[in-house]
Amino acid sequence: MTFTIRRKTIGRRVAEKCRPLTRKNRKRKKCVLFKRVGRIAAQAKAGRNRTKFSGKLRGRRLPRGRYRAVAVATDTAGGRSTPRTVAFRIVRP
Structure with a gap:
């Protein structure tokens, strides 16, 4: 089982797609963009499973903000x- 962690950021509409903010597209309409920040692999069995998440990726704490985990x-x-x-949120400890 793999969990891909994505952070919520603001992007810009370019050619009907949400793209990362750049100097060139900064005046376009805003949109919500989820940028991949990491991946976690876990062993699982058939049926329902639970996995604890410490809020760390590669030994570093995730900054405060809104995230999504895709399993x-x-x-x-x-x-x-x-x-x-x-969806989940990292708040100040």
Whole structure:
């Protein structure tokens, strides 16, 4: 099972897509963009599972803000499940 962690940021609309903010597109309409900050792999069994998340990736604490975790399970044959998304927030300790 892999969890991809994405941080909520502000982007700009360019050609009907949300793109990261640059000097060139800074006057365009705002949109919400989720930027990937890391990935966590965990062992899981068939059925319901729980995994604790400490708020750290690669030994470093995530900064305060809003995030999404996208979970995808993979079986031994390489088949992937439908991605499941959960929103969470990192607050000051």
